[in-house]
Amino acid sequence: MSLQGKKILLGVTGSIAAYKSAHLTRLLVKAGAEVQIIMSASASDFITPLTLATLSKNPVLSQFKKDETGEWNNHVKLGLWADLFLIAPVSANTLAKFANGLCDNLLSAVYLSARCPVMLAPAMDLDMYQHPSVLANMSKLRSFGNQILDAESGELASGLSGQGRMMEPEHILLELLRYFNSSQEFKGKKVLITMGPTQEALDPVRFISNHSSGKMGLALAKAFQERGADVYVVSGPVSLEVEKEKFHWKDVNTANEMFRASSSIHPQMDICVFAAAVADYAPAKVSEEKIKKSDSNVILELKKNVDIAGELGKLKKINQIHVGFALETENEKENAKAKLQKKNFDLIVLNSTREEGAGFKLDTNKVEIFQGSGQSVSSEVSSKDVIANLILDQIKTIPVWI
Missing domain, CATH: 3.40.50.10300 (CoaB-like)
Known part of the structure; x- marks a missing residue:
């Protein structure tokens, strides 16, 4: 199976797991995909655009404005271009933006314009991952038809251990391969x-x-x-x-x-x-009445x-x-x-x-x-x-x- 000819928009947000996006980009390109990367402003604090541009063989986008000529990065066009929009890692902040329609950067504007399937790979500390507001946002995004690639368990940047690690790039690749190469082999069963x-x-x-x-x-x-x-x-x-x-x-x-x-x-x-x-x-034997507590x-x-x-x-x-x-x-x-x-x-x-x-x-x-x-x-x-x-x-x- 391969991703030959598939157009993947890869969103990268501000998370320590952003370093994994380099390996993920290599895997996607090696599988045959054309990869266009969009970074949030804070993502560049964790990994440089130059690294991802080199690996994806495409300029990395992060701003609406393309250059000093006044040209702009067309978020609508980007949203229509892709066969799939993958955001990995996606932070709690960006999850909240997507869930509530907030649009203050290029990444969120492309998300709201995308007509293709969307996959989200959250990454955050375990207590954040289990917070009711984060769980509600993920539930809401699922109801929109987005696929959540559940975080995996292990050692976290905080030193704690538990669920919150971004799904490993190899596992994300498998999810994409299954999505694009599903042969309906159980059809009729x-x-x-x-x-x-x-x-x-x-x-x-x-x-x-x-x-x-x-x-x-x-x-x-x-x-x-x-x-x-x-x-x-x-x-x-x-x-x-x-x-x-x-x-x-x-x-x-x-x-x-x-x-x-x-x-x-x-x-x-x-x-x-x-x-x-x-x-x-x-x-x-099932008692017809509630069994009363006794001293014995x-x-x-x-x-x-x-x-x-x-x-x-x-x-x-x-x-x-x-x-x-x-x-x-x-x-x-x-x-x-x-x-x-x-x-x-x-x-x-x-x-x-x-x-x-x-x-x-x-x-x-x-x-x-x-x-x-x-x-x-x-x-x-x-x-x-x-x-x-x-x-x-x-x-x-x-x-x-x-």
């Missing part, structure tokens, strides 16, 4: 995805559940849809912004409800991805829940693909491989619980993917969107791929 936690009632107000957010499942649903699949989602209770109308969406609460909903459509599915964190046990301890009797992936694995047809997930705290690889065989999976994704930036509720993850054939591949700590596409790429290599 029906895909079932279970996602989120389940909730098993103790009484009318309490339940047993787990920390699953559903983010990985949703990333998979979006990735399959972008590649042409007809996606059916059976979701436990999640708190995510979802355009449910884009999918065949079914909300459930309990493991039994998820099993019934999945079983009813399983025979028609080409691919089934069991990403839900299903509660293994449920209360043997409460003994809770549990019964084993249905193994959704295991039961449907027994019914798997020869031309169906089943994908499972495993989260282990000991003997991780051995337990994941055992589950691969036991539940008749074609592929299993082992989630890490030991890597910073991986696990429940985060926007990033680190996985190792095993196939029944013995092949395996590992990821770095990456956004769950990147992980989802890695899983899809692995599904395409399964021998029974139809």
Whole structure:
């Protein structure tokens, strides 16, 4: 895959991560793209325009006025020229400008004039990245149709460690390659995805559940849809912004409800991805009234829940693909491989619980993917969107791929 002939506008804003824009520019040019760079005024405090002009083989723009002749850099023309507008890094300040239509420099004027798709790669300290105002701005920009390339986790310029690092240039390149080279290879395929936690009632107000957010499942649903699949989602209770109308969406609460909903459509599915964190046990008896607190301890009797992936694995047809997930705290690889065989999976994704930036509720993850054939591949700590596409790429290599 390449970016041959693609016109990329690269915006660079004032962030310490601006030094990565040099490497990113080299990768884009090497992939065949024509790159035009626009810098905000503060970006030049972190990297020189000369460096980026040399690497992009084009003059770097930062002002409306081109030179002393009175000519100007036409922001409308620039916005119409590009096949894609990528801003990497984008600071919290520029995110706020874009989200609220502020236009005080060439970069923001081009953004407001662009008719092409826009990708934004935020970079900031972890507390800034999680601030409600920043999260609201990112949510608003997503609603405009912009794609947010989620920040990755690691050591930050402040000395702290957490999510906030600009997505690595190699990962950004992969996102662009997938966007421009999507072959709709899953077109015509029906895909079932279970996602989120389940909730098993103790009484009318309490339940047993787990920390699953559903983010990985949703990333998979979006990735399959972008590649042409007809996606059916059976979701436990999640708190995510979802355009449910884009999918065949079914909300459930309990493991039994998820099993019934999945079983009813399983025979028609080409691919089934069991990403839900299903509660293994449920209360043997559900109180009709709220259980009152007493001075004595409460003994809770549990019964084993249905193994959704295991039961449907027994019914798997020869031309169906089943994908499972495993989260282990000991003997991780051995337990994941055992589950691969036991539940008749074609592929299993082992989630890490030991890597910073991986696990429940985060926007990033680190996985190792095993196939029944013995092949395996590992990821770095990456956004769950990147992980989802890695899983899809692995599904395409399964021998029974139809």
